[in-house]
Amino acid sequence: MVNLGIKIHNLDLKNPVMTASGTCGFGEEIADFLDLSLLGGMVVKGTTLKHREGNAYPRMAETPSGMLNAVGLQNKGIDNFISNIYPRIKDLDTHIIVNVNGSTIEDYVALTERLNELDRIPAIELNISCPNVKEGGMAFGISCPSAEAVVKAVRKVYGKTLIVKLSPNVTSIAEIAKAVEGQGADSVSLINTLLGMAVNAETRKPVLSTITGGLSGPAIKPIALRMVWQVYNAVKIPVIGMGGIMNATDALEFMIAGASAIQVGTALFIDPTIPVKIIDGISEYMERHKIQSVNEIIGSLQC
Amino acid sequence: MKKTVIDFLLLDNKQLNKDNFQLTLQSPLPVSDIFPGQFINVEIKEATEIFLRRPFSILDVDYEKQTIALLVKILGRGSKKLTEARPGQTISAIFPLGKSFTLPDQNDRVLLIGGGSGVAPMLFLSKICGLKPENVTVLIGARSASDHIDVTAYQSYGQFYYTTEDGSLGEKGYVTNHPVFTEKLNQYTKIYTCGPDLMMKAIGRKAIDTNIFCEVSLENMMACGFGVCLCCVEDTKTGHKCVCTDGPVFNVNDLKW
Numbered sequence: 089m090v091n092l093g094i095k096i097h098n099l100d101l102k103n104p105v106m107t108a109s110g111t112c113g114f115g116e117e118i119a120d121f122l123d124l125s126l127l128g129g130m131v132v133k134g135t136t137l138k139h140r141e142g143n144a145y146p147r148m149a150e151t152p153s154g155m156l157n158a159v160g161l162q163n164k165g166i167d168n169f170i171s172n173i174y175p176r177i178k179d180l181d182t183h184i185i186v187n188v189n190g191s192t193i194e195d196y197v198a199l200t201e202r203l204n205e206l207d208r209i210p211a212i213e214l215n216i217s218c219p220n221v222k223e224g225g226m227a228f229g230i231s232c233p234s235a236e237a238v239v240k241a242v243r244k245v246y247g248k249t250l251i252v253k254l255s256p257n258v259t260s261i262a263e264i265a266k267a268v269e270g271q272g273a274d275s276v277s278l279i280n281t282l283l284g285m286a287v288n289a290e291t292r293k294p295v296l297s298t299i300t301g302g303l304s305g306p307a308i309k310p311i312a313l314r315m316v317w318q319v320y321n322a323v324k325i326p327v328i329g330m331g332g333i334m335n336a337t338d339a340l341e342f343m344i345a346g347a348s349a350i351q352v353g354t355a356l357f358i359d360p361t362i363p364v365k366i367i368d369g370i371s372e373y374m375e376r377h378k379i380q381s382v383n384e385i386i387g388s389l390q391c
Numbered sequence: 392m393k394k395t396v397i398d399f400l401l402l403d404n405k406q407l408n409k410d411n412f413q414l415t416l417q418s419p420l421p422v423s424d425i426f427p428g429q430f431i432n433v434e435i436k437e438a439t440e441i442f443l444r445r446p447f448s449i450l451d452v453d454y455e456k457q458t459i460a461l462l463v464k465i466l467g468r469g470s471k472k473l474t475e476a477r478p479g480q481t482i483s484a485i486f487p488l489g490k491s492f493t494l495p496d497q498n499d500r501v502l503l504i505g506g507g508s509g510v511a512p513m514l515f516l517s518k519i520c521g522l523k524p525e526n527v528t529v530l531i532g533a534r535s536a537s538d539h540i541d542v543t544a545y546q547s548y549g550q551f552y553y554t555t556e557d558g559s560l561g562e563k564g565y566v567t568n569h570p571v572f573t574e575k576l577n578q579y580t581k582i583y584t585c586g587p588d589l590m591m592k593a594i595g596r597k598a599i600d601t602n603i604f605c606e607v608s609l610e611n612m613m614a615c616g617f618g619v620c621l622c623c624v625e626d627t628k629t630g631h632k633c634v635c636t637d638g639p640v641f642n643v644n645d646l647k648w
Contacts, residue, residue, distance in 0.1 A: 110621075111620065113618060113619040117618045118619060120393045120617075121617075142621065142631060145631075146611075146612055146622075147621070147622045148613070148620070148623070150441075150442055150614075152442070155442060159622065356615070356619065357444075357620055358434065359396060360396065360615075
């Protein structure tokens with residue numbers, strides 16, 4: 089029997105496989121397909137202080153080995169989460185992590201304070217990397233001083249596990265990771281989507297209503313792997329890797345490059361049962377390679 | 392029936408005309424409670440450029456044989472690839488998805504209007520709506536006679552009328568030019584439609600003006616089909632709604648038409 093358990097700060101995960109924010113709703117949407125208690129963790133839909141309608145349709149473009157989205161953080165706001173959704177999902181036997189978004193530092197802080205009160209939310213993922221909102225979002229995550237400022241402010245009011253989700257749309261993701269580590273982040277998750285664009289040649293118009301959007305899927309996997317490896321070598325806090333993971337081999341590649349845990353995102357759109365297949369695939373790999381603990385895989389890249 | 396990722400067996404792939412194919416898929420699990428308007432999200436195999444599944448509405452269900460029939464019209468690379476699938480092949484699909492049309496009441500007189508591949512859920516609805524054939528009118532529009540599919544199997548469920556843009560079958564013009572629509576609309580208590588956006592908008596607006604119950608089935612581009620990606624939203628009177636889970640069937644009164 090192999091040991092799949094890993095630790096992110098003081099959070100014990102039964103296995104390293106989590107579902108990524110914006111790709112699993114609040115869990116309920118995929119519960120028909122998947123026993124959520126099998127997950128190491130579940131990062132629920134990006135939440136903001138106030139209700140957001142998101143961007144106008146069309147919000148999606150299929151691209152080679154991937155897709156662009158420009159959803160723009162459509163969500164019903166924190167009050168709705170606390171009164172309607174949280175009571176329904178809080179007793180799930182997995183770690184529920186809320187993805188936190190804001191237009192201003194004050195937004196992030198106010199939202200975090202509300203989430204701090206919820207017993208069954210052991211961690212937040214601070215999203216300073218959403219490319220699809222006009223204000224805030226990625227703007228915080230693309231420079232060290234602004235990333236530091238938001239993490240510093242949130243750290244003051246949040247005592248539980250603080251994960252910061254990083255943007256790949258930067259010159260040096262390792263520098264941003266070091267900056268947020270310096271302000272007390274307990275973990276970093278990466279990568280959010282890469283800024284991209286799709287054009288309809290017939291109409292000479294952009295496919296997305298917002299012109300640009302976030303690219304995800306296997307198309308971005310080599311970039312994500314490179315960034316996970318760079319960040320793993322730059323910081324001491326655990327790295328959560330994501331970006332185009334479609335199967336167990338992809339997940340293992342991220343762990344070998346330095347990820348303590350991984351998130352599956354876009355792959356869920358195609359196969360919402362994929363997390364279980366990835367968990368089983370990791371076990372099978374460990375048995376085949378006579379690895380007792382999944383921790384032995386983390387950062388085991390032999391250069 | 393709960394949403395499931397199913398490996399179907401392709402039993403039959405029949406070319407109906409130039410661009411339309413009828414695929415019959417057998418499920419290893421019982422299929423139950425499937426209604427017109429619901430859809431299936433099909434994986435297109437052996438095609439690396441096609442990343443996402445492709446949604447198709449249900450044309451028919453055989454509960455005993457555990458089969459479902461799909462009408463697949465070639466619109467792009469994904470649908471083209473699917474029409475090349477051979478019987479005996481396994482086809483992965485997520486099923487059943489979406490909300491169906493509201494079934495009519497016993498004393499309703501219904502008008503079902505299908506355009507292009509939107510004819511599929513209309514034929515399914517004509518079959519299972521439970522009304523006498525004299526109370527079911529099916530109006531089908533296509534570009535030309537050669538684009539119409541054979542509806543013989545459904546003809547006993549209602550009165551069928553056709554339009555073609557070139558006049559090669561039925562009335563010349565669009566469905567909205569047909570006398571059933573232009574002159575006799577007040578005979579109907581419910582209108583159901585599926586087809587191109589412009590066609591449905593024209594029908595929907597007329598239904599709103601004449602105060603007739605009308606449901607339309609939308610086709611917004613989607614990534615997942617089960618309500619997590621939030622890509623297929625329609626801007627309704629109550630905000631953005633997911634076409635895949637809040638629809639694809641909407642009452643026109645809820646839309647900003």
